[in-house]
Amino acid sequence: MRRDRHCLDARHYVDEHVFQLERERLYGRLWIFAGFAQALRERHSYFARRVAGVPVLLQNTATGLRAFINQCPHRGMPVQRAGFGARALVCPYHGWSFDGQGALHAIPNEVEYGFEPQERAGLSMIPVALRQVGELLFVNLADDPMPIEQQFAPQMLAALDGLSRHLDHRLIHASFPARCNWKLAMENVKDANHVQFLHAESLFPAMREEHANRAPPLAPGLTPAPRIVRTAAPPLGALSYAVKTPLDIAPGWFAPLVERYGTDNAYYNWFLYPNVNLCSINGLHFVLQQYDPVAPGSSDYHLWIMTARRKHPDTDFTALLRTLMSAERAVVEEDLQHLQALQGAFGPWSPPVSHGNYEQPLIDQHRWYVANVVHEARHDRE
Amino acid sequence: MTGSKHLALIGAETSLIAANEVAKACGLDHESLALATRDRYHFDLAPALARFPASEWAFFVALDERAVNHARLELVAQVRAAGYETVNLISPQASVSPSARLHGNVLVEAHVAVAANVSIGYAGILRVAALVAADVNIEAGCTLGERARVGRECTLGTGTTLGPDCVLEARLRVGVHCELLLAGPFVDAVPDRSFFDRLFPNGARILGR
Numbered sequence: 001m002r003r004d005r006h007c008l009d010a011r012h013y014v015d016e017h018v019f020q021l022e023r024e025r026l027y028g029r030l031w032i033f034a035g036f037a038q039a040l041r042e043r044h045s046y047f048a049r050r051v052a053g054v055p056v057l058l059q060n061t062a063t064g065l066r067a068f069i070n071q072c073p074h075r076g077m078p079v080q081r082a083g084f085g086a087r088a089l090v091c092p093y094h095g096w097s098f099d100g101q102g103a104l105h106a107i108p109n110e111v112e113y114g115f116e117p118q119e120r121a122g123l124s125m126i127p128v129a130l131r132q133v134g135e136l137l138f139v140n141l142a143d144d145p146m147p148i149e150q151q152f153a154p155q156m157l158a159a160l161d162g163l164s165r166h167l168d169h170r171l172i173h174a175s176f177p178a179r180c181n182w183k184l185a186m187e188n189v190k191d192a193n194h195v196q197f198l199h200a201e202s203l204f205p206a207m208r209e210e211h212a213n214r215a216p217p218l219a220p221g222l223t224p225a226p227r228i229v230r231t232a233a234p235p236l237g238a239l240s241y242a243v244k245t246p247l248d249i250a251p252g253w254f255a256p257l258v259e260r261y262g263t264d265n266a267y268y269n270w271f272l273y274p275n276v277n278l279c280s281i282n283g284l285h286f287v288l289q290q291y292d293p294v295a296p297g298s299s300d301y302h303l304w305i306m307t308a309r310r311k312h313p314d315t316d317f318t319a320l321l322r323t324l325m326s327a328e329r330a331v332v333e334e335d336l337q338h339l340q341a342l343q344g345a346f347g348p349w350s351p352p353v354s355h356g357n358y359e360q361p362l363i364d365q366h367r368w369y370v371a372n373v374v375h376e377a378r379h380d381r382e
Numbered sequence: 383m384t385g386s387k388h389l390a391l392i393g394a395e396t397s398l399i400a401a402n403e404v405a406k407a408c409g410l411d412h413e414s415l416a417l418a419t420r421d422r423y424h425f426d427l428a429p430a431l432a433r434f435p436a437s438e439w440a441f442f443v444a445l446d447e448r449a450v451n452h453a454r455l456e457l458v459a460q461v462r463a464a465g466y467e468t469v470n471l472i473s474p475q476a477s478v479s480p481s482a483r484l485h486g487n488v489l490v491e492a493h494v495a496v497a498a499n500v501s502i503g504y505a506g507i508l509r510v511a512a513l514v515a516a517d518v519n520i521e522a523g524c525t526l527g528e529r530a531r532v533g534r535e536c537t538l539g540t541g542t543t544l545g546p547d548c549v550l551e552a553r554l555r556v557g558v559h560c561e562l563l564l565a566g567p568f569v570d571a572v573p574d575r576s577f578f579d580r581l582f583p584n585g586a587r588i589l590g591r
Contacts, residue, residue: 039589047589084573084589172575174586253421303586313591318559319423319450321588322577329581 007366010350013181013343018374019296025373026274027052030236031131031138031148033276033290034058036304038135038169040065045086048078049175050300052293056128056139059089061100067128067139068102079125084173089125098125133157134164152272153237159270160278166261167286171306172321174329178291178336180343182275182299185291187362188335189269189277192245198334206249233371234364239273241361251282257315258308260284273365284308287328297343301336303328389469390434392417393444393457394425397507401444401489404471423453427460436465443468443487443505447525450559450575451505451541455523458487458505468504476508485522503540515552539574 012018035047035058046059048070057070057080070078072091079091079098089098095108102125107113115123129140131148138148149157178185188194196204245267251260261283262268268280278288290302305324307317355363370376389412391401398416405412415433417425425445434441441461445454458468468487472478475492482500490496493511500514503522508514512526515534520526524538527546532538536550539558547565550556557574564578572578575588 036590041590084587168590170588170590172586172588174577174582174584176582176584316452318575318588319448319452322450322561322575322586325577325586326579326581329586333581 005354005356006352007355007363007370008183008353010346010348012374013183014296014346016296019293021374022293023052025375026369027054027293028141029146030274031140031145031151032274033272033288034067034130034137034139036135036167036171036288036306037065037132037137038167038306039084039171039173040137041169042086044088045084046080047084048080049083049302050292050294051139051141054141056141057125058130058137058139061089063100065130065132065137066100066102067130067137069126069128071126072096073104073123073125083175096123102127134161135167136160136164151236152240156237156240156242156270156272159242163261163270163280163286166259166283166308168258168306168309168317170310170317170321171304172325173302173304174325175292175300175302176329177294178299178301178340179297180299180336180339181296182291182293184339184342185289185299185301185335186275186277187365188339189289190271190361190365191359193356193358198338199331202331202334206247233367236273236368236372239271239365239368241271243269243271245269247282249282252284254307254317254320255282255284257312258284258310260308261286271361285324287324289332301332303332387440387467388413388434388438389442390415390430390439391442391444392427392430392434392461393442394419395444395446397444397446397489400491400507400509401442401471404473404489404491405442407474407492408471417457422448425453425457427457427464430461431464440467440469441487442471442489444489447507447543450561451523451525451543454505455541479516509546521558545579 032051034051034056040058040060043060046057048057055070055078057068059066070080072079072093074091074094074096077091077093079089080087081092097105099105104120104123129145131138247265247267249265261280265282270278272278275291276288278286280286285305285307288304292300292302294300305321305328389410391398391405391412391414394416398414402414415430417430419425443458443461445457462468470484470486470488472490473492476490476494478490478496479498481498482496484502486504488502488506490508491510494508496514497516499516500518502520505523506520507525509526509528511529513531515532517535518532519537521538521540523541525543527544527548529546530544530548532550533552533554535553538556541558542556542560545563548562549567551567551569554568554571556572557576559575560572561577562568573587577586
């Protein structure tokens, strides 16, 4: 029954054409996490980043939070060049300025350009669809975006909204290159069985023995199966799900200083298709990992970390956030060393993947991907 | 002795060892006491306060750098609040311009050079062979690692650490509570609460209030 244990081939992780299909049909269609609203409280605050290669700008404007393609309509210069900051929408190249809707406000030395009124009226920044779910900001690069409710089930949206009330307003962010396909990173965080091998001394000792070797519970709507079940591609909404695993980590010293999420010592996970894992240790601090595609064998790895909301705004968690980020990064490095080796081994010689029963969520995710992104008929191997 | 008072070095880690070496090189008669800690952040001052009365003793507080250096600043603030004077320790093998201002409890190790009109806030540590060019302002609680170089007219915010061989180009502003633990040059301003090291070559940064 080998065919039921196989879905994607090595070429799906290395092929340039497949990568272009992903950019068009996945990242060009779905709602993609772009950042946290609590980092954009101040007027003119912004963050600029790429979403599958597309330069996207999220900006606090006079009309609220807005998203744009981060390019000036004059020559294409990024309007905001730094990753984060607080600065009005003014292109640094020739000083063109834009209002909160991205419409052209003023052009210095305008007479030099000789634009006709109708030409000038068409000069604006390109808006990008933006949806806020709690503190999480999602963008959609499609001309006619799908409803976000089509991508995330109502209970998932409600969960994100609810947990957002526990997210502190101060957070730490880092991004760094990963020499592997974004799908490998996402599959890795959904695979609890790797923890005892790659994180034997860092993460594994904290997992309760009875759960350490097991896969997480399946997503709502999926039936636990004694063996991999070959079914039609699941609905998009089923690819994002939540998991809660008991942990043997005592609440940290800062527990009395924050409004904890939940009451259990647990490892909470929210997997958001296609490329986000939001998790929390004991409901005391939260980590969001995102794997942004750069090329078939290259990704930008984003980490966002925040504590549960501080009880007093004067509490300074600068050192704590720095420490949590370093600890998380060290665990990620344990993953990346192996994922990069895996990526480097891919080629036409690669054997077909043989997933185990516990990897049913990966198989489901892959079936949706095959049906909706690469549009391939299954070519199972016996 | 320092002035009319005896000198006691209190603290922990390599900074306490370095402070002892500098005090010896200066020919200062002194005592040294390692402070107990349960977590590297909170230290038990009680034995030091009991053993060295403020009426007879001055302190130098020595503590290594760690994330944003709160612990060192806090410890110095505590001994000052208890009525103790804190002294600067400057290696005789260092060169410090007479116009430089050191604001107390600053450790300057051997082969350090501090140029004219430099200001170094309290609880600063300049490790071996660090170089500080003229007109630099270093706020309280900063650490300059071995061979770190700070260009003219730079400013370093409170609690910032430069790692070994870190280089700041002239007129650069580095914000508060930063860690620049990469060797080589930084050429752009560094916002508050930014952290660079081997695993964060692009930096990690704290956002929001």
